[in-house]
Amino acid sequence: MTNDSTNGATGFAERLRSKRRTIGYWVVCDNPVATERIAMSGYDFVCLDAQHGLLEYRGLLAGITAIDAAGTAALVRVQANDQFWISQALDAGARGVIVPMVDTAAEAAAAVAACRFPPVGVRSNGALRAGLRIGPSPAEANAEIACVVMIETASGLRNVDEIASVPGVDAIYIGPSDLRLSLGGTSATDPTVDAEFDEAVRTVLKAAQAAGKAVGMHCPDGATAARQLAEGFDWVSIANDLVHLEKTAKSHLAQLSNGSD
Secondary structure, eight states, X not given: OOOOTTTSSTTHHHHHHTTOOEEEEEEOSOOHHHHHHHHTTTOSEEEEETTTSSOOXXXXXXHHHHHHHTTOXXXXXXXXXXXHHXXXXXXXXXXXXXXXOOOSHHHHHHHHXXXXXXXXXXXXXXXXXXXXXXXXXXXXXXXXXEEEEEEOSHHHHHTHHHHHTSTTOOEEEEOHHHHHHHTTOSSTTOGGGXXXXXXXXXXXXXXXXXXXXXXXXXXSSHHHHHHXXXXXXXXXXXXXXXXXXXXXXXXXXXXXXXXOO
16 A cells, blocks of 8 residues: 555645656546445545546546545546636545646646636635635645646647646646557557657656656556656556456456366
C-alpha cells in the first residue's frame, strides 16, 4: 500500500506537486461497490473516466463517494476541457481532474482557471458536496485541487514546453493511445511507429522535468508501470476495471479448459 495518513486523499495535490511516486487505477464502469473495493486495495488514487468510460453524473458522484469511503484520492478524467465539466467533477468531490486533448498553453491556462476559484481562477462557488471534503474556504480548495493536463496529440507535443510551463498545471499526463495515432499509427498499439512514439515520450518527459512538473502515463499493466517509473515518470495509472474483469474471467475459463479431458 503506497498511500498514508499524510499523503492520502487529503494530500494528493501536494503529492503530485512534490513529484512523489504515485500509482493509480482506472475505472470505466458504473459500479460503486466494486470501485470502493478497488480503492481499498492500496492505490494512491482511483480515476473515474468520464471521457471514454461508461459513467454519467450520478455514476461519477457514487464512484467518488465510494473512493472517499476508502480514504483514497478520487480523480476524474473529464469529458472535455470545458468549465462546466471540470466544475461538475470538482463539485462532486474529486481531488483533481485530468483534462484531455490539451494542445496549447492557452488551453492549459483555461483548464487551470476552471479548477480554481477567483481571484486566481473562474470556478463558480456552489460546491454542495466538495465543501464537506475539500477546503472549505476557496483558497484552501484551490491549494488542494490538482489540475492535470493530457498530452496526446501532435499539436500538444509541439507545444509541450509551453504547456508544461503554465502556472497552476500540477502535472502532465501522456495519453499513449491517442498520441500513437496522432503520430501516424494505424491503431493504438501500432508497432510501426514505436520509434516516433518513444521519441515523443522522451520529449514530454524532458519538458515536464524542465518545468518541474510531475509527469505520468497510462499503462496497460503493473509491469509496464514499473518500467515507466524506472525511466523517470513520477506517476502512473494502470489498466481499467472492465479489462481486468474480462481477463480474469477468461483466465479462469482457460484454467478449467486446460484441466479437462
